[in-house]
Amino acid sequence: MANTQRPLSPHIQIYRWQAQMVSSIVHRATGIALAIGTVVVVCGLLKLAGGEASFNEFRRVAGSPIGMLLMLGWSWSLFYHLCNGIRHLIQDGGAGYQITQFVRSSWLAAIGSVVLTVVVWAYVLSAGGAA
Amino acid sequence: MNTDKVVVTDRRHPIKIARGLGSAYSGVHHWWVQRVTAAALVILGIWFVILVLGLLGADYATARTTLARPWNALLMIAFVLTMFWHAALGLQVVIEDYVHTRWKEVFALVAVYFLAVVGALASVLAVLRIALTP
Numbered sequence: 087m088a089n090t091q092r093p094l095s096p097h098i099q100i101y102r103w104q105a106q107m108v109s110s111i112v113h114r115a116t117g118i119a120l121a122i123g124t125v126v127v128v129c130g131l132l133k134l135a136g137g138e139a140s141f142n143e144f145r146r147v148a149g150s151p152i153g154m155l156l157m158l159g160w161s162w163s164l165f166y167h168l169c170n171g172i173r174h175l176i177q178d179g180g181a182g183y184q185i186t187q188f189v190r191s192s193w194l195a196a197i198g199s200v201v202l203t204v205v206v207w208a209y210v211l212s213a214g215g216a217a
Numbered sequence: 218m219n220t221d222k223v224v225v226t227d228r229r230h231p232i233k234i235a236r237g238l239g240s241a242y243s244g245v246h247h248w249w250v251q252r253v254t255a256a257a258l259v260i261l262g263i264w265f266v267i268l269v270l271g272l273l274g275a276d277y278a279t280a281r282t283t284l285a286r287p288w289n290a291l292l293m294i295a296f297v298l299t300m301f302w303h304a305a306l307g308l309q310v311v312i313e314d315y316v317h318t319r320w321k322e323v324f325a326l327v328a329v330y331f332l333a334v335v336g337a338l339a340s341v342l343a344v345l346r347i348a349l350t351p
Contacts, residue, residue, distance in 0.1 A: 114311060121304040127297065128336050131343035134284065138277040161266075168262055171255050178252060206270065213273060 105192035112196075113170045116163040123160045161206060166199035247306060254303040261296040268293075281347055290348035297340035305333035 101107065126148075133144035147153050173195045176182055182191055238244040268289065272280050283289060308329045316322040 117304075117307045118311065121308055124300060124304055124336055127300070128340050128343075131293075131297070131340050131347070134277075134280055135343040135346040141277045141280065164262065164266070168259065172259060175252065175255060175259075206266070209270060210273060 105189045109170060109173075109192040109195060112166060113174070116167045116170075119160065119163045120167055123163070126156075126160070158203075158207065162199060162203045165202040165206075166195065169195040169198040169202070247309075251303065251306045251310075254299050254306065257295075257299045258303055261292065261299055264292055265296050284344070285348045287348075290344050293344050294341055297344070298337055301333040301337040301340075305330055 098107070098111075130144055130148075133140045148157065170192075173182075173191045176191075182188060236244075268283075272283060275283070284293060309326060312322060312325045312329065316325055
């Protein structure tokens with residue numbers, strides 16, 4: 087902190103939690119999680135380029151229980167950031183800024199991300215299970 | 218003409234408004250690139266998820282020949298470049314918002330962009346190896 091002698095504005099612990107602020111916080115948090123997840127994309131491509139043995143190693147790690155759990159987290163993060171990102175692009179166009187619309191679209195993005203995650207993982211678990 | 222009634226309301230030089238670059242001297246460029254990469258990632262992200270789901274349980278040869286197809290290789294390179302670009306822009310905003318010590322902020326920003334460039338180049342190199350070597 088540069089200068090803490092000046093008066094500070096109230097921070098999140100002061101405010102009542104509401105959809106508007108949670109959607110903003112979660113959008114940022116999932117963005118950071120996905121930025122870390124880019125490492126997995128690079129690893130997958132490098133391991134596939136590296137030959138059969140290295141790719142099988144990647145498959146084993148990604149398909150392990152911890153790997154699957156991380157994939158579940160990253161897949162939900164991706165779908166949330168995708169749904170809420172589309173919401174933000176629409177808002178950047180100037181639409182949906184009435185409070186009722188804003189709250190509704192916040193919930194719509196959250197529900198959409200859960201639905202997409204459930205659908206994708208139902209497919210993953212029905213069509214062969216582990217990667 | 219009576220010049221006594223002229224009231225100066227804006228002391229900024231007109232060139233400053235004409236350039237439209239604001240106090241950060243970069244205008245809305247960062248904002249725009251973040252939105253354009255976001256729009257691209259809506260399409261490329263959905264394509265990436267569908268590709269990965271199609272490769273579930275695939276062995277090495279299947280995965281490699283699938284990614285080596287021209288359209289898949291092209292879209293994968295587009296995806297990783299856009300992904301790292303968007304990630305760096307997003308992390309930049311987070312760092313600028315929360316890191317208040319100047320040298321730590323600059324260090325973190327440079328580190329993010331170094332890592333993003335290394336990640337993007339490594340990904341492109343890997344896709345080229347997959348696409349161009351048997």
